[in-house]
Amino acid sequence: MAVREILTVPNPILKEVSKPVDKVDEELRSLMDDMLDSMYAADGIGLAAIQVGVPKRVIVMDLDWGRGERNPRYFVNPVLSDPSDNKLPYEEGCLSVPTYYDEVERPDRVRIDYLDYDGKPKTEIAEGMFAVCIQHEMDHLEGVLFIDHLSRLKRQRAVQKVKKLARLRDQDDAA
Numbered sequence: 001m002a003v004r005e006i007l008t009v010p011n012p013i014l015k016e017v018s019k020p021v022d023k024v025d026e027e028l029r030s031l032m033d034d035m036l037d038s039m040y041a042a043d044g045i046g047l048a049a050i051q052v053g054v055p056k057r058v059i060v061m062d063l064d065w066g067r068g069e070r071n072p073r074y075f076v077n078p079v080l081s082d083p084s085d086n087k088l089p090y091e092e093g094c095l096s097v098p099t100y101y102d103e104v105e106r107p108d109r110v111r112i113d114y115l116d117y118d119g120k121p122k123t124e125i126a127e128g129m130f131a132v133c134i135q136h137e138m139d140h141l142e143g144v145l146f147i148d149h150l151s152r153l154k155r156q157r158a159v160q161k162v163k164k165l166a167r168l169r170d171q172d173d174a175a
């Protein structure tokens with residue numbers, strides 16, 4: 001297991017559409033292990049493979065992280081359907097847009113079909129924060145970030161903030 005670098009905006013790789021996984025094998029599980037480590041190291045609750053530069057339809061998540069528990073979830077080739085009409089406004093953040101948070105509205109309930117860590121097909125109904133998080137991560141697989149749901153002005157502000165942060169970090173590293 002290893003912590004990998006998480007790409008941040010405006011890295012163009014984040015705009016790529018991820019490809020379906022052919023087989024859930026040891027190599028893919030190793031990627032999922034690394035993704036989980038990287039997510040925990042960055043204090044996140046969800047991560048898509050493209051955020052570590054791998055364009056595969058893979059998501060890891062742990063909604064209990066931060067509550068002192070570990071309850072990792074793995075989603076391979078996830079497909080969402082049956083979104084509720086009811087929308088939930090939620091203050092979202094993203095490890096690829098560090099330190100920027102803003103409200104996005106999404107359906108508060110959605111069905112997910114996916115393969116788990118062992119490659120077994122699963123179906124779940126996600127509600128509340130789980131529904132928000134899986135839709136946010138699914139967007140990553142299509143090259144969409146949560147800031148793409150905001151106004152152009154807000155999006156530009158978010159990217160500028162992250163660029164500034166990256167510059168400061170580079171200066172620190174050089175010092």
Ligand code: NI
Pocket residue numbers: 093094095096136137140
């Ligand atoms: Ni994200």
